[in-house]
Every structure is written in C-alpha cells, then in structure tokens.
Amino acid sequence: MFKKIAALALGFGLLAAPAVAQVDLGSGFSLTGTVTGTTDYVFRNISQTNNRPAIQGSLELSHETGFYIGTFASNVAFPNTNARQEVDAIGGFRYTFAEAFTVDLSAVYYGYPGYSEQPGQNQIAFFETVLKLKYALDPVTFVGTAAWSPDYFASSGDSWWLEAGIDVKLPIHDIVISGRVGYQWIEDNARFGAPDYFAYSVFVTVPIAYGFSAAVGFYGTDISQSQCGGLKVCDNRFIGSISFTF
Template sequence: MLKTIAALALGLGVAAAATPASAQVDLGSGFSVTGTITGATDYVFRNISQTRSRPAIQGAVELSHETGFYIGSFASNVTFPNTNARQEVDLIGGWRHTIDSFTIDVGGTWYTYPGYDAQPGQYELAYAEAILKLKYELEPVTFLGTAAYSPNFFGRSGDGWYLEGGVDVKIPVIDVTLSGRLGYQWIERNNRFGAPDYLAYSIYVSRPIAWGVSVSAGWYGTDISQSECGGLKVCDGRFIASVSWTF
C-alpha cells in the first residue's frame, strides 16, 4: 500500500521504531522463544502511518530452533481511511544463520487484517512477501540490508519491491545506539496502492533501560507529498517514540 490509503516490513516488520535487545527463553531440545510488547506514539510501515498518526500497542513472539529455523507472529492495531480494518496480524517464518560477524536471514511474512470486509470498490488487503536480510557487525558499527518482494502487494497493487540499507552505531559510554535507514519502495499499480513509488528514510536512537525494557525515538519520513498521498497526512514525516519490553 499505502496500507493507509487504500486501506499496509522487519519484520521485523516489525514494530514502530527500534528493536529492543533480544532475550530468549530456553525451552530445551534446541528450541527457544522470545517476545516483545511495544507501545508507540505511531505505527509506521516503511514510514507510512498505519494508525493515522495515532498511538499503537503491539506484540511479537518468535519460536526458534538452534538449526536457524524460526516461526513467529506480530500484531498491532491499525486504522485505514474508509475501511473497517482495525487490526493487523502477521505470520512470519524463515531461517537465519550467523558465520563470524555475518548473518543471513531468509524468510517470509503473511500480512493479514482480521475483521476487514472489502466493500464495493475496495480490494483485499492481505498479502505475502518474501524477505532477505543481511547483517554485518564490525563493532561498534553494524551494517544492515533488506530486500523484499511481493507478487501482489497491499491492496492488490501488483508486484512490490523494496530495498533498504542501514547502519547502527553503538555509543558504549552512554549505552545508546544511533540508527539510520534509507529505503525505496516500487509498486506496479500505484493507483491501487494510493501513492507513487517512494523513498523512505529514518534516523533514531534507542537505549536499554532495565529488566528487558528499552526506549527509542526518532524521525521517519518519505518523499511523498500530501497531494500524492490522497490529501492525507499519513505519508508526512513524523517523530515517533516507543517503549518496549522483551521477555
């Protein structure tokens, strides 16, 4: 989409701002589980608001195995103009592997909107996306890359491609991570999506507090004008703050 106009990820698609430090519960036999609860001032997907600039409460859980395979889910409230979509529930699965400082993550996400009913002239919102993530750690800097493809993107808008590069810089003295992301979204049928192909950019900081709690804050923007966004403000740049608890 515009998950937001026609109605629309890392994962890890995942929460509104930054990802908290990971924690895992060992289940035995090579399995472990981790979960996160997040409260944010807004929920953006590739920097377009999914809640019409309103707060979001989100949850995520992942079950992983020592072989690298994992499955998980993400849920959040959403508010799309002129639709009855009020929640998003994503199903996630894949395989990740780390060799020295390099991590590869190959997976997919099925984005669903339980309770949504397409009215005359509206399209189904649910869609699937294949996602490749790469990470290289060179302390105190981490380089990240994401490539995603959907054969029928949000709102039945045809082929959707997304490429993103990013960097995280740890500042040990104050225990803060400074992050930047730059991505580009291509959509085959822009009229169904509700906006043109666009650039997404963000810069934010995150910091662990204690007991699995972390906070983050930053600026998220696109190069989509308000007129190109159907007259809505969901594509405008915005400041987002969040607090997360990982268990």
C-alpha cells in the same frame, strides 16, 4: 475512494527484531517476545494507525539450527475501512557466519482479521519474501533488506522494497544510533494510491533495565500530501516508543 487510503502500505517495518534475551525451552528451542507501546505505527515510514498510537506484540520460536516461526500483532486504523487489527505470520531461517555476518530469509503473511472489503475497495492482505543481511563490525553494524511481493497491498501487483542502514553503538549505556534509507517500487501505483517513493529515518534506542528500552526517531518519505490522497499518513514525523523484551 479506497485509492486515497491505499498508500497506508502495511506490514513488517516495526516487527521486532530477534531480541538478545531468550527463554530456553530445551532441545535447542528458545522463545523471544516483545511488547511495544508507540506513538505511531509506521511501515516503511507510512502511518498504519492514521497518526495515532499503537500497542504491539511479537513472539518468535526459534531452533538452534536457525529455523524459526513467529507472529506480530498491532492495532491499525485505515480511513473508510473496518480494518482494526493486523496479525502477521512469519517463518524463516537465520544463520550467522563467523559471529559477524548474518543472513535471514523469511516468508511473511500480513493478515487483517475482521476486515471486509466494501464496493470499490480491494483485499489488503498480502504475502512477501524478505531477505535481511547484517554485518557486525563492533561498534558498527551494517544492515540491508530486500523484500518482494507478487501481489502487494490493495492487490497492487508486483512490488520491491530495498533498504540499507547502519547502527552505531555508543560507549555510553549501550545507546544505539541508527539510520535507514529505502525505496519502494509498486507495479500498479494507481491501485496502491501513491507513487514509488523514497523513505529515510534516523532513530536512537536506549536500553533501560529489566528488558525495557526506549526509542525516539524521525521518519520521512518524499511523498507529498496530494500524492497521498490528501492524507497526512505519508508526512514526516517524530515517533517515540517503549518496549519490553523477554
């Protein structure tokens, strides 16, 4: 039975990127935080909340040397399980060369406090290493991500995620139009609950004021509903969100 929900594939996709605004703590340290309300929480374009809204928060403590630690939390809803929240731990190093090229290497542990596996179910917590690359050529920014897990969601074994994208800042109100394409490979597709898949998205981010911003986008995969255990969590969808960043 758990195979039918394993395609929910958890994690890092909506974890807020480091914000421009930061709280200076002195001695080279700074703190950044984001609170988000969203109509759906998707990770790699698969719903983590069974197509329902989510409230999320993230914090990052960084040092001018490039090292940082952080956390991300969100409500989740996986059918036929008692998983109700996700709390992640992140640590890494980020460095920018010549004010244009940024390398970000991190380790992420995706935890689900309160979850207890029932007969026929698998452990859903997992670990990933994530490499992010960014090249800024104003007003265009090119981004790429590679993530590897030795034992992915639902103990589904070795996995790889590759993603490429572009952000274009418009001269009107600093509006940003973004596009992403990615592919997820999983060693044990039967245990994961879905085949390897292609993901794609287009979204727009609009700064408002006082640290607030709004976003709306379209997110999709090439997984059919029958390949997703009969669930709608892999379907194409529109998502809207409001964020506050400090």
